[in-house]
Amino acid sequence: MAISTTTHTAAFDVAKVREDFPILHQSLNGKPLVYFDNAATTQKPRTVIDAISHYYQNYNANIHRGIHTLAEKATAEYERTRQTVRAFIGAAHAEEIIFTRGTTEGINLVAATYGRQNLKAGDEVIVSHMEHHSNIVPWQMLCEEKGATLRVIPITDSGELVLEEYAKLLSEKTKIVSVVFASNSLGTINPIADIIRQAHAVGAKVMIDGAQATSHLDVDVQAIDCDFYAFSSHKLYGPTGIGVLYGKKELLEAMPPYQGGGEMISDVSFARTTYNDLPYKFEAGTPNIADTIALRAAIEYINQWGKPVIAQYEDSLLQHATTRLQNIDGVRLIGTAKHKVSVNSFVVDGIHPFDLGVMLDAKGIAVRTGQHCTQPLMERLCIEGTSRASFALYNTIEEIDYFADCLEAIVRKYR
Template sequence: MIATFDVIDIRKDFPILNQTIHGKPLVYFDNAATTQKPLSVIEALSQYYMEFNANIHRGIHTLAEKATAEYEATRDKAKAFINAAQREEIVFTRGTTEGINLVAQTYGRQNLKAGDEVIISGMEHHSNIVPWQMICEEKGATLRVIPINEQGDLLLDEYEKLLSEKTKIVAVVYVSNSLGTINPVKEIITKAHQYGAKVLIDGAQASAHLDIDVQDLDADFYVFSSHKVYGPTGVGVLYGKRELLDAMPPYQGGGEMIREVSFGKTTYNDLPYKFEAGTPNIADTVAFKAALDYVTTIGKSVIGEYEHELLTYATESLQSIDGLQIIGQAKEKISVISYVLEGIHHQDIGIMLDNDGIAVRTGHHCTQPLMDRFCILGTSRASFAMYNTKEEIDRLVQGLHKIKKKLG
């Protein structure tokens, strides 16, 4: 961990930030959608293709062995990053969405039956709603939803009322991508386990901001994506307790996930390869390790402290704008602010901010039921990362004042 945090030095590691958009210096506030990549990640990706591009696990030549070693080194790094007990509990996927679908279509299909119940929350991303809807419809199970209050906090009393012997799976987001709310997932897991239910945690937004310890949480499954943690797109991690993964059937069939194949019968490979059919996304997985190394070297606590400064500063600054309402003001938040500006459509805000070189996200953020809860069509969302500055927040505020003067 570094002793001090210097955002100017940090910004030097991210070459994409050194550009202008519409003649204005880029301000990138769309980090909840995807983070930018440090030079070490870009170089790791380039190095793979220039020096040891080869298919993994199957070759005995030097390049194949080098590629395999680097690929598996990322698995070990991911294991340490979330404190899994064993490397076999780390399954590589294309991202959080595939990880959730894998669990729903294997563990869910294997264990749910008519009359069972699955609990999710009212702030879930569509990727943690639709897979459970699909498997519940197939199995005749019922989907239950934990409600939230006006501040954007889960109503835990209502959650406890939903739990019963019928509850087989609880799948909740650790941190809301729309509101920034940090949910008390350890408490949620403990209560679910009292009824024998298994718990999946969507860690897509949490993993870049919070220290993750799946053993301390006692999570049964935990999923996250590389590209939210300063790594490449197209790579993700599914953690599962070994006894659960061992009992689950394969998700896809093909090469690598097999031990022996005949026309009469196929036997499957050991963990984690049982769930990794075909040639994987080798290059991006190798570069993912560089991203995890980068975050670990700086230190989550250092990053989190700085991002909390940005969140506090931005919240106070945005609340000074007449007619602006922040949607989601939970006591525990990461550096995400969603807001609406009275009388002005969120898409118009996004377009006009882009003209000033400021990138924000607009719309429902793949959380349409959450937008319905607040009776809005969508929001503008500014999400901050370690390379953002208070001066950039000042530019956002100035841009919103200009938009309000023109359209309000």
């Protein structure tokens, strides 16, 4: 298959985009790579790759502590990323931006600090039925420790939250609501602002898992008024091993540190330790300097095109793929919410998702198969797992057509 890159909008040229991603220009199993596993991790533009190597080749040094030229340069570049992230998500203050290893660590940090400090026996934490394990297990652990109760917002068969039931779950016992902005398994975009407003009405704080949403949707943490927001660099064209936790300044200041060590301290003696100011109170030890700097390059790449333009293009991919999949006998879409990011999960009658993934891989097509770290969701939908095709700004209509043609041929052969 020869992949055409002529698909474009007036403001968006996918051919130009694809030239920026070196990994896309290869063959797998004798076929051009079609990478549809973007909900797991996105590929990296050359500017991100270059930012990592440029740091190590030109100003590799530890930050915040040295007064020599390389240390000053590294510190300045590292802190520039914090300012870039602040603007990217609409935070009021740079010190509200905490660097973590990813969304998982951000949620665990909030559970282990704010949650442990404020939850007591008889209190309740609310999550939804579509959560990633990373937004279930930390709260389970906290509830078990504190004698609190975990409540779950149900979903419809189409993969949307039952908001009437959410309203019924809320009470004066509710202390924390932690929900996903966009589902990694279904693509569902949840009405986050309304969820937050209702939680605040009963005095609860709200944690938002933004892992899937941040690369697709405009995010303004002040506009939606969330208390905490976490996301990962590697899902928005940046490196692995670096993520962000946003928290309202007054909440972060009142929370205890997450880890002890260098950088997070102000003064240490054997008698007592005083802690550093925000954001450093939550950034113990030598951080992931190179990847943090490269995260800025990823955000700048997204800003170069603009999220509204990217979202419009990705939605055109989603709509085309949805139509093609719906017209294949034996294929059933899982997750048909009205509002979605560019994710299509599906099952095929008579073919296990793992087997289907292997057969598509033989055609050069990379999709994700399994439960996608959402086992309770799969059990709710009475399925073992799904195959998931997820699209990014460098994918094309031609790739989707090739994928759908291959899928249709597999279904005809093996059903």
